[in-house]
Amino acid sequence: MLLADEVGLGKTIEAGLILKEYLLRGMVKRILILCPSPLVTQWQEEMQNKFGEIFSTSAEGLLRKNPEEFWNQNKIIASFSQARSPQNAEFLPKIPFDMVIVDEAHHLKNRRTKNWEMVDSLQKRFLLLLSATPIQNNLIELYNILTLLKPGIFKTEKDFREAYLTPGKPKIPLHPEQLQALMREVTIRNTRAMVNVRLPPRQALTLIAEPTEKEFDAYQELSSTIKTFCENHDSGSSMTYHHFLSSAGSSPKAVAASLLRYSLKQGSPWTELHEKFRSLPPNKKMLILHKLIQEHRDKKMVVFVHYLETLDMLDSFLESHGIHFTRFDGSLSRAQKDKAIQQFRDEVPILLCTESGGEGRNLQFASVLVNYDLPWNPQKIEQRIGRLHRIGQTQTVLIYNLVTRNTLEEYLLKVLDEKINMFELVVGEIQSILGELEEEKDFEHLVFTQWISSREETRETAFDFLSEKIMHAKKQHDSAKAYDEELFGQEFESL
Numbered sequence: 001m002l003l004a005d006e007v008g009l010g011k012t013i014e015a016g017l018i019l020k021e022y023l024l025r026g027m028v029k030r031i032l033i034l035c036p037s038p039l040v041t042q043w044q045e046e047m048q049n050k051f052g053e054i055f056s057t058s059a060e061g062l063l064r065k066n067p068e069e070f071w072n073q074n075k076i077i078a079s080f081s082q083a084r085s086p087q088n089a090e091f092l093p094k095i096p097f098d099m100v101i102v103d104e105a106h107h108l109k110n111r112r113t114k115n116w117e118m119v120d121s122l123q124k125r126f127l128l129l130l131s132a133t134p135i136q137n138n139l140i141e142l143y144n145i146l147t148l149l150k151p152g153i154f155k156t157e158k159d160f161r162e163a164y165l166t167p168g169k170p171k172i173p174l175h176p177e178q179l180q181a182l183m184r185e186v187t188i189r190n191t192r193a194m195v196n197v198r199l200p201p202r203q204a205l206t207l208i209a210e211p212t213e214k215e216f217d218a219y220q221e222l223s224s225t226i227k228t229f230c231e232n233h234d235s236g237s238s239m240t241y242h243h244f245l246s247s248a249g250s251s252p253k254a255v256a257a258s259l260l261r262y263s264l265k266q267g268s269p270w271t272e273l274h275e276k277f278r279s280l281p282p283n284k285k286m287l288i289l290h291k292l293i294q295e296h297r298d299k300k301m302v303v304f305v306h307y308l309e310t311l312d313m314l315d316s317f318l319e320s321h322g323i324h325f326t327r328f329d330g331s332l333s334r335a336q337k338d339k340a341i342q343q344f345r346d347e348v349p350i351l352l353c354t355e356s357g358g359e360g361r362n363l364q365f366a367s368v369l370v371n372y373d374l375p376w377n378p379q380k381i382e383q384r385i386g387r388l389h390r391i392g393q394t395q396t397v398l399i400y401n402l403v404t405r406n407t408l409e410e411y412l413l414k415v416l417d418e419k420i421n422m423f424e425l426v427v428g429e430i431q432s433i434l435g436e437l438e439e440e441k442d443f444e445h446l447v448f449t450q451w452i453s454s455r456e457e458t459r460e461t462a463f464d465f466l467s468e469k470i471m472h473a474k475k476q477h478d479s480a481k482a483y484d485e486e487l488f489g490q491e492f493e494s495l
Helices: 011-024 037-051 067-071 080-084 114-121 140-149 157-164 176-184 213-231 235-248 252-266 270-278 285-295 308-320 334-346 378-388 408-419 429-435 443-452 456-489
Strands: 031-035 075-079 096-102 123-130 169-173 202-209 301-304 326-328 350-353 368-371 397-404
Touching (some): 031 037, 037 075, 114 140, 140 157, 202 285, 213 252, 213 270, 285 308, 308 350, 378 429, 429 456, 443 456
Parallel strands (some): 096 123, 301 368
8 A cells, every 4th residue: 555645744643553453353463664774763763652562663772682583573664775785685684564654655666776676575464665755756656555565466567558648748647537546546645725724923043042161061071072083993882972962052051961971980071071061050041931931921831841840940040039830751641741732821921841840741822832852863853843833823933943053963953954945845855855864874973973973173064064065955845746746746636
């Protein structure tokens, strides 16, 4: 089956519902989900949070330590690049999967690629393909996808060409009605027009906080220390270093807490860095937030914060200024969470919220979102926005991104906002763009690498390189979307 819904209509959720139904009926046990590398973690979180299904992923250490054991698990999410790699090719074709789900299935458009050959070689009872733009260049790509879904449906590509392609014009169907009927056998496609999804606009603004000299020096020293350790091939701590930089983009209090825990084990230079950040006052983002609260007294505001130390700091700040708010985080019981949402809706103007706390909650009665700290994963930013900008929202959604100058987050926003206008994209579209990158590592790792591998004077150039890659991915996505709309929006409008 091919799920070809337009971007933002929930193909991942549809796939999860289908999978869950098959699991409950006892029809499937061994499941493989394939997707581009940047989407592996997203799929894992969606399956766990929305369907209660725990999957192992190719991003985990088991694949490197024991490939055979990894591939013989019952529930796996893997990147295309890992699945098609030579070291894994010997295991995959031998495993009898009950269901294989392939996201961004337009990566299978060419049957001469390793992606297509790898999926074709798998033993599979059920195959589910997901793509908002399954046909990107010509109708031969449809033949390649149909051959995976219904092996033997055509004897040869020549048979398909003679039956369905206008001679000399491989993008134009010869018999649209017949091709439409053929596709209806294996395709489900919903459009935004069909489901009447019309949302009010959203507007985004980046607000830059100027660091003090001490704050700037501490951040630069943290960056250079991490760079030194990474250059010495201390890759085993890369996630820890990632955490340090990310927390430093949130608040001095957050990074000081992270450094303290690490310095107790590792000592110098982390102890000295901890002392530097510990002595810093709250940065100026707090003053910017206070000003925003005064400007939007008549609106409901959600302040998203990733780090609990920063959340505690804002909690104390708002309370000391007599500002009414409620707090929502993962430590609350279900009853406490329900009460917090009720208070926010009916009594107080501000909700301090973490990602884990806000998961699955609909906050469309609020219209102002403040990203007090900024995830490096664009999909997590989009998830925050999606809590407010969703069906039921009646007001323009205002998004404020707070970043400190000369931090990684400032450079990240230049890529996402200035280069690809992320905050104007349809919800779900950033996932498709990232899926075009075809990178071995996820986007967060790419951002971290660009920052650490460059010096202050070359950082602009390093992030320009990343900008070019993601802009190229967006152009590919836009081109495919245009052809898809032309093809499905006319000849196949009743599909």
